[in-house]
Amino acid sequence: MKPSPLRIHRPKTIEEILELLSVHGTSGKIIAGGQSLVPVLNMRLAAPRNLIDITSAAGLDELEVVGDEIRVGALVSHRRLERDPATTSANPILADALRHVAHPAIRNRGTTVGSIAHADPNGEMPMILALTGGWVEVRSVRGARSLTTESLNVGPLETCLEPDELITSAVFPALRPGQRAGFDELARRSGDYGLAGVGMILSTDDNGVDRAGAEATITGLKAGFVSVTDIPDIIELDEFVAGTPLSQVSTILDDVISAIKGFIDPGGDIHASADYRRHLTGVIAGRLLKRLSRQRDGGGSPAGGSEMRQEGAR
């Protein structure tokens, strides 16, 4: 488990990165946190001759909420994003999902943009980007472009990025007034890839104006999935939920779950059968929707919380 011979480049500017990519693109690979790439290199499942280490480059570590956009630079670690108060206040689903990304030690090094570029269908953040309607900013010596997740994600572990392109940042839209969002999953062990995971954004007519105690009504719902779709496909569920008062969410659960179970396309492996994953996705979705309907703020579970697993009686 030693990598093939390779040369490490450590550019200091974005321009140098792009220059190196244009020279070594097809035989090169960008490395930031290395949490997915290094094992792949050590097992010689990939053998790039050039590693372009972008961690010394200036201008890639921005993390800011600008208007209704959360802008996440390529060097922002999962952990930094998870713990950023402005991000959580703008859209709590990021921290909610990030808590399920591996372990703190891995989140300390792994980057959210790196995870999006890796495009693993078991990864939480590519789906969260899709669910929130976000996009990535891409640059190369040839120019710059923005890509929505629909165009970015071509297949499992496959994006439409050209070999000379660098994702400089990912942009996650903030929640709009009346929206609530959350994520949950069940993994075999804490920090493992989920057997199935569900993210949801629930829209209501509660836009923050004093409603004099009148109950909010659901106006829309969309959901995205981890480990049970090949790419971050989002299902719009407005037709099943629109017009239902929040307190009546139980009346729409069956329809929502059934639509979701029909939408996803899980595979079976050594950890769980396809049938079980389909069943599990429905259970997670139902619990998550109930949780969101009960919540008063924008969503997000209490730190580390999950509807999926009880704590042992310690």
Place this chain on the structure above:
Amino acid sequence: MTTRMFGQKIKRREDPRLVTGNGRYLDDLANGSVAAAFVRSPHAHADIIDIDVTGAIDVEGVIAVWTHEDLPGQAADRLPMLIPHPSIVAPHTGFALAPDHVNFVGEPIVMVVARDRYIAEDAAGRIEIEFDLLEPIVGVEQSRAGERIVHQGMSDNVSAHYVQEVGDVDSGLENAPHVLDVELEFERSACMPMEGKGVIAAWNREDESLQVHSSTQTSTGLRAALAARLEIPLTRVEVITPDVGGAFGVKINHPWPEELAVACAARALETTVKWTEDRREHFISSAHERAQTQTVRVGFDDDGRICSLDVKFWHDNGAYIPYGVIVPLNTSTHVMGPYNIANYRVEYWSLYTNTVMVTPYRGAGRAHAVFMMERTVDAIADELGMDRTQVRLNNFVREFPHPMGVTMQDGAEGCLDSGDFVTSLDKLKELVGWDDFEAYRDQARAEGRRVGLGIGCYVESTGAGPYEGGHIEVETSGRVNVWTGLTTHGQAHATVFAQIVADALGVPMDSVHVATGDTRKLSYSVGTWGSRGAVMAGNALHLTAQKVKAKALKIAGESLEADPEDLEIVDGIISVKGDPSSSMPLAAVSVLSNPLRYAFDESARAATQFAKETAAEEPSVKAGEQPGLEEQEFFSPLRSTVANGMHAAIVETDPETADITVLRYCVVHDCGPMINPMVVEGQVHGGVAQGVGGALYERMAYDEDGQLLNASFMDFLMPFASEIPHIETDHLETPSPLNPLGIKGAGEAGTIPTATTIASAIEDAEGFPIRAMPLDPSSLWELRNQHAAGAVPSLKSRRGDSAASSPAPSNSGLQ
């Protein structure tokens, strides 16, 4: 009087060094030496047609490329059959490098030696091997069917077949009021130490000697094996075991192919060669354990008393059996557990498959035995509608010693030498709140939660012979050096052996320094396995320290003009009992014990020939004596001492997701008097953690081609701390009559009943029988579906909660 160290909760002395990163593990040593890498078979069953190494030879930095043809003399022979046994009908072992045929994915074929490991792997990747593929045999079922054969020349895949019978099983079954059949499955797992295997072989061309460091469980065994295979005098081979990052059984086999090949290369190249196993190699080329298919037929009376027990099992031993049949043999001899069973018959077939070989893993066959017995006892309780603890009480052995009538792995008849199972069960019921559980279940049920209570009892033969030794030397500074030949891999040997020696010798623990696993100091040893370290080396050191003390008192008696009988040693000071004014330090005795000609320091002067007041009338070293305050002694027991314990678990199963959470885990443990209760609890905790892994997370997933699908820690689900419940412990200390300290082994206890205890609890929560482990949420959900469809029956007398809709008897079965 100083405090007795034995029995004290003393913190492990080795930890400050290890947890601050100052351990010296194999890969920390011999930096800069050349490195070996191995080309391994990518196929489970194939003939080797051609090996083309030309591509590797051209790689800059490559020093040697070896195939089987390059192995000299006996190093080219099949690896030794280490533990012969009468049940073995077809012994097969592998080679250091496979010559013409491979029997599992991972089998080594070519060794590359290069300037560093990177280059060695680059070159290994350029070696081309042409194979003629054969269909592999994977799993017990295929092997048992025998339609395809692993080893040429055999008519089936049976490596060993064995029957042991106590009493008359057939008539016992005929006369039994009730008879039940139980069919069971236990899956493959593995030890998975944090540190894999590894070896450094250094050839000294000046004196043609070999010094080997290995991450092994037996320095002495490896030394003898390497000397034999390399055809070198034993005196020119030394094996040193550095810090070892866990072993759990997998490092007891020896010599590993890599140990032999690397040692050969070191000699041929006259240099130091290092090989450190990586994680993938550990998964596919070391050893696994656990897989068995089992059937039980049990006859019992209306009180659940077992009249007759007939057990058959089929054991997957993988491709080779260099470590013999220790695993199935242990299974076969541990089924009766703590129960008094007059008629018992066990028959096993050990089977070859095209998978990684099976050698002992913590528990070494006993977990499988306990699974059979305890699943059966729960089935009896359910059949009769009795409380599960009552059936156990009705069957417990109550008088000791209790001969078991079966021959154990040490060749002696098994015998429960000590214990008090009734008291242990009382303690366990108290600890877990057995009698209050139905109230808890009702409360949980009202909250929509599903919980279950499980139990598992076991005995474990520990401290097997043939012997272990101690060597103690008191330096003139008063420093006490302690050696034992067995190896250390996480056990607290530096702590507990120091406790024993401090007590027996009467010195402060701080002055005692323990070293293990170095054949340069003590070349007679067996190794560390089978919960034997404390029992064997602990007692050997106890006896050695007594011998040193006797010598010290004799010398001091002469000096103090007192009868040795009247002397005592307290805190390293020898004095006349009741007269502290007449005293001398042990250090001074050490000086006097070694008559000197040369005075190299002040204390040495006291031992020189003109230091004595009167001229000598007898030789300085009397006939029959030796200079120095230094002794060696050995301990060899009559038979293994049998420890015991009982576990209980409360689990919660999610009614929708079938996720399984262990809410509480309780252990009552009896390893006799505890040298250090904190160390014992640590052993129990670690054992339970491995047991939970085996019960709920870990399985070796082979596909039909014999490829291991989860050969990494991403897919082989060793539990994290977050998956392990808090473990509550209580102890019973019934001394063993089989050794001076009265102790019994504790190393494997935690793992042995864990799978069956958790199965028992899941069964109790669900209301249908659990007959196969491990169990994950997907499999439990599938079982629920089968149960709902009528394909899996409900328990007869316990309702569980997934069986809530099926017809349920009015009483809960808990009386």
